Amino acid sequence: MPSNSRMRLHGPDPIEGAEHLTAVGVEFIPADYPKLRLTWEYVLNGRDILYPSGMRLEPVPGTSVDDRVHVGASFVRDLPLARLERAARMLVEYSVRQGTGGPPLGPTWGKPPTPDEIxxxxxxxxxxxxxxxxxEAGAGAARRWNRLIRLAEVVMEHQVARARGEKAPAAxxxxxxxxxxxxxxSWLHQAKQEGFEPRPLVAGLDVFAEISSEDPAGALANEE
Structure with a gap:
């Protein structure tokens, strides 16, 4: 499976006891976390991605002890895991379809996000x-949380409607x-006031905005 300087792919490797299934891993450095290397592993059936089956966070090889991120529970909780996993999935889908000459594979590449993904x-x-x-702090916090979720959803739904060519996306x-x-x-106006701006829509996510241009092999890349 091909790799490039922005990502490294491993596999497909057979999964013991699971005939016809394989595992593929993709590793990259998140653009917002340049000292961390993130690896997602997926289960594949042929060229179809079934589901993510593992995730690993670790220092970029060659990172000094002083520069290593403290990866505690609160740090992991605040990571944009939904976006990062979607980026990883798109990288795997793109790599799986290389050289096939066929249409993009899987549920995400080249298609807008599903309601669940939104x-x-x-x-x-x-x-x-x-x-x-x-x-969970109380009724007031819950109302504000739900309102913000709705505003963020509407921004994405409006963007998807525009992307599919709706003449009146708000309608x-x-x-x-x-x-x-x-x-x-009105919701779109409120969303803008809250800071929710539409992001570039490439299958619902600009994958290259999520990953660093640095080689995830870190200092080891210079030794290859």
Missing amino acids: SETARAMVRERFSDIDP AVAEARGVAPSTVR
């Missing part, structure tokens, strides 16, 4: 931007949500 990404966006809000979102278009426009 909901998951919205939660990740809110956690990143409003890490001080605990929805399309309004119809799907059972509200008036003016309500959606």
Whole structure:
């Protein structure tokens, strides 16, 4: 399976006791965490990605002890894991389809995010931007949390509607949500005030904005 300087892929390797299934790993350095190397592992059936089966965080090889990130529970909780896993999946899908001459494979490459993916990404966006809000802290915090989730979802739903060529994307979102278009426009205005800006839409995510241009092999890359 091909690799390049921004990512390293391992496999496909057979999975013991699981006929026809293989494991593939992809490692890269997240753009926002230049001292960490992230590896996701996936289970494949032929060229179809079934699900992620493992994730590993570790220092980039060659990182000094003083520069190593303290990876505690709160640090992991605040990581944008939904976005990073989606980027990893897209890298694997892209690599799996290399040389096939066929259409993109899997549920994400070249297609907009599903409603479940939108909901998951919205939660990740809110956690990143409003890490001080605990929805379990009381009714007021829960209401604000749910409002922010809705605003983040609407921003993405509006972006998807635009990407598929809707002449009135706010009306399309309004119809799907059972509200008036003016309500959606109000939500979009509120979302902008809260700092939720549309991101480049490449299968729902700009994968190259998520990963560093540095080789995940770190200092070892210079020895190869």
